[in-house]
Amino acid sequence: MTTRVWIVGAAILYLVVTLGIGWWAARRTRSAKDFWIAGQGLGIAVTALATMSAAFSGFAFLGGPGLTYHLGMTALMICFPVGFTAALLCWSVGKRLRLLGEVRAIYTIPDAVAARWACRKTAGLSAVAVLVGTVGYLGGQMLALGVAIESVFGWRELLGAWSLPAAMAVGLAVVLFYCTAGGMLASVYTDVLQGGLMLVCGIAVFWLALDTTGGWTAMLGSLGDSAAFGSRFLDPLGTSPAFLAFGFFFVFGVGNLGQPHLLHKFFMLKDPAKLKWFPVLLSGGQILCVLLWLGIGLAVPALVAQGQIPPLAHPDDATPTFLLQFAPPALAGLVFASILAAIMSTADSFVSIAAAACVRDLPRAFGRKVESELGAGRWATVVILLAASGIAYGYGDLIALLGTFSFGTLGAALAPTFAIGLAWRRVPASAVAASIATGLVLNLGLELWSRQSMPGLPPLPLPPGVLVTAFSLAASFAVLVAVTLLDRRPRPVLPPSVAAALELAES
Amino acid sequence: MRSQPTDRAAFAIGALTLSMVGTMLVGGAVAASVFAAAAALAPILLMGLGAPIRRSRWLVWALALLATHLVACALAIDRLAGVVEPRVLGMPPAMAVQVLGLFVAPFFVSVWIYMRSFDREAVGPAALARLRELAREEGSPGAGEPPP
Numbered sequence: 001m002t003t004r005v006w007i008v009g010a011a012i013l014y015l016v017v018t019l020g021i022g023w024w025a026a027r028r029t030r031s032a033k034d035f036w037i038a039g040q041g042l043g044i045a046v047t048a049l050a051t052m053s054a055a056f057s058g059f060a061f062l063g064g065p066g067l068t069y070h071l072g073m074t075a076l077m078i079c080f081p082v083g084f085t086a087a088l089l090c091w092s093v094g095k096r097l098r099l100l101g102e103v104r105a106i107y108t109i110p111d112a113v114a115a116r117w118a119c120r121k122t123a124g125l126s127a128v129a130v131l132v133g134t135v136g137y138l139g140g141q142m143l144a145l146g147v148a149i150e151s152v153f154g155w156r157e158l159l160g161a162w163s164l165p166a167a168m169a170v171g172l173a174v175v176l177f178y179c180t181a182g183g184m185l186a187s188v189y190t191d192v193l194q195g196g197l198m199l200v201c202g203i204a205v206f207w208l209a210l211d212t213t214g215g216w217t218a219m220l221g222s223l224g225d226s227a228a229f230g231s232r233f234l235d236p237l238g239t240s241p242a243f244l245a246f247g248f249f250f251v252f253g254v255g256n257l258g259q260p261h262l263l264h265k266f267f268m269l270k271d272p273a274k275l276k277w278f279p280v281l282l283s284g285g286q287i288l289c290v291l292l293w294l295g296i297g298l299a300v301p302a303l304v305a306q307g308q309i310p311p312l313a314h315p316d317d318a319t320p321t322f323l324l325q326f327a328p329p330a331l332a333g334l335v336f337a338s339i340l341a342a343i344m345s346t347a348d349s350f351v352s353i354a355a356a357a358c359v360r361d362l363p364r365a366f367g368r369k370v371e372s373e374l375g376a377g378r379w380a381t382v383v384i385l386l387a388a389s390g391i392a393y394g395y396g397d398l399i400a401l402l403g404t405f406s407f408g409t410l411g412a413a414l415a416p417t418f419a420i421g422l423a424w425r426r427v428p429a430s431a432v433a434a435s436i437a438t439g440l441v442l443n444l445g446l447e448l449w450s451r452q453s454m455p456g457l458p459p460l461p462l463p464p465g466v467l468v469t470a471f472s473l474a475a476s477f478a479v480l481v482a483v484t485l486l487d488r489r490p491r492p493v494l495p496p497s498v499a500a501a502l503e504l505a506e507s
Numbered sequence: 508m509r510s511q512p513t514d515r516a517a518f519a520i521g522a523l524t525l526s527m528v529g530t531m532l533v534g535g536a537v538a539a540s541v542f543a544a545a546a547a548l549a550p551i552l553l554m555g556l557g558a559p560i561r562r563s564r565w566l567v568w569a570l571a572l573l574a575t576h577l578v579a580c581a582l583a584i585d586r587l588a589g590v591v592e593p594r595v596l597g598m599p600p601a602m603a604v605q606v607l608g609l610f611v612a613p614f615f616v617s618v619w620i621y622m623r624s625f626d627r628e629a630v631g632p633a634a635l636a637r638l639r640e641l642a643r644e645e646g647s648p649g650a651g652e653p654p655p
């Protein structure tokens with residue numbers, strides 16, 4: 001059987017199983033609590049696996065190895081923080097968020113802001129940040145899903161200009177069905193399937209990468225000795241400025257604390273005592289997944305150095321080139337299915353969060369309440385998915401841009417609020433609002449500025465290699481602390497239950 | 508108001524991130540080195556703020572050690588760059604420092620410290636029942652719902 005048949009077969013099987021999970025979850029979704037936080041009834045393994053698969057988008061499997069081919073070891077500074085981010089997440093925010101969920105009906109990230117600071121405006125501002133970041137991310141994922149589907153099924157030659165819209169429509173229909181019908185319950189259990197696929201592929205592809213290149217030492221030796229790549233490729237800072245390498249480390253190490261699709265998972269855990277096992281499960285799983293990135297990212301340039309394949313025309317071809325030329329057909333099929341899985345698992349988490357921001361968080365910020373959140377949530381899911389996909393198709397460049405820096409926008413806007421604001425009692429609502437506004441405006445503003453070439457507009461006043469997101473994230477932290485120290489007004493007393501929950505989290 | 512450990516930790520994070528903003532505006536090799544050290548320290552300080560440091564003094568020392576280790580890695584990387592022979596665990600020395608110092612060691616250290624310091628009893632059924640009782644007394648919407 002040819003590789004193409006295996007790939008198409010695996011993709012069809014994966015999509016059918018995903019639809020089946022959506023149908024199963026729909027029969028178990030009866031309330032808003034089921035729809036938004038999966039009934040707060042998940043076990044630790046399911047929560048950790050779902051968090052892991054939501055954390056990795058298609059970038060980890062396609063863009064990551066391509067970036068490593070392009071930048072060398074510098075690119076791996078993006079994935080190295082997975083070693084400690086799970087413990088950091090639990091320590092800083094996970095236990096606190098989950099225990100707040102014990103004393104308040106918290107289904108969303110802005111709900112948690114409202115519970116901690118009792119300020120509708122601040123909660124509303126956090127909902128705006130969530131909406132801006134998630135819709136951008138979602139559009140990027142839907143576009144990537146369309147590109148992945150048309151590549152898997154080979155529609156480009158068959159359908160020409162209609163290929164991408166048709167592929168996006170198929171992807172949209174599947175995500176739409178299981179997210180609308182089953183809400184977060186469907187999203188979580190499809191995430192578990194997707195996470196399982198990603199784990200298997202990470203291990204298998206890493207082993208194949210070593211086998212193909214002659215082993216770890218031979219692979220690195222051929223890279224170091226090659227004229228095309230050389231010692232700079234294996235240098236931790238590579239050919240990039242130190243600002244870029246450590247900027248990656250900072251943004252992906254600390255920015256995780258503001259990602260709603262990760263924080264949201266803590267509300268779904270049934271037993272907070274089980275959080276003890278969360279870091280080892282999440283980090284362990286992420287490390288295994290990252291093996292695919294590491295394996296292909298180093299193996300493809302090594303294969304070029306060894307003369308087994310010609311240099312790539314485009315770095316993003318690294319993963320497809322390796323799979324189509326060196327992987328057994330069954331494994332190639334599995335990995336392409338897991339690429340679809342990685343994209344869809346991130347998209348489904350974001351669509352639920354964006355829908356919640358529309359029908360729950362923003363109305364509450366204006367003192368309104370939607371009567372039937374379950375029904376409204378389903379409609380909002382449809383509208384948001386259609387809108388994000390439509391905008392992504394119509395304005396591909398813009399949405400790709402939004403998707404690229406949405407992680408940074410969410411991190412810069414929300415990480416200081418949760419990382420510091422939940423642990424430090426002196427933080428007032430004014431500091432939270434200032435920090436969210438700083439992160440949101442700086443990241444969006446500087447990123448757009450850096451991409452403009454209008455006459456008369458000076459270049460961005462940041463040295464080469466400095467990441468706009470790293471700048472915005474650091475500034476947002478500094479503003480939160482500065483405003484907290486400068487605001488001398490007496491702090492409102494926390495309700496006893498909220499204070500007790502936060503205190504308990506420190507034990 | 509008397510300074511609390513969380514005040515000091517938060518102030519340190521504020522100073523650190525402010526210095527990062529400064530280095531990113533200034534640029535240059537020295538600023539890049541300061542930025543690298545600060546970027547490695549930032550997650551450690553956040554762990555220190557979020558963890559129960561008041562009850563486990565040993566944790567502070569462990570975190571400080573980890574911080575020193577990371578900064579040393581950041582500095583050592585520059586010294587070791589250029590040696591390409593795979594000498595340490597099949598890797599060139601600089602790459603080995605990067606992989607072990609920024610990836611492998613933080614995983615084991617952070618997970619080990621986290622699990623050692625996690626008090627399951629403190630968030631057990633009795634503590635949760637007390638929390639829900641407090642919430643019920645406040646008439647909190649949605650409070651007091653037992654986990655399904």
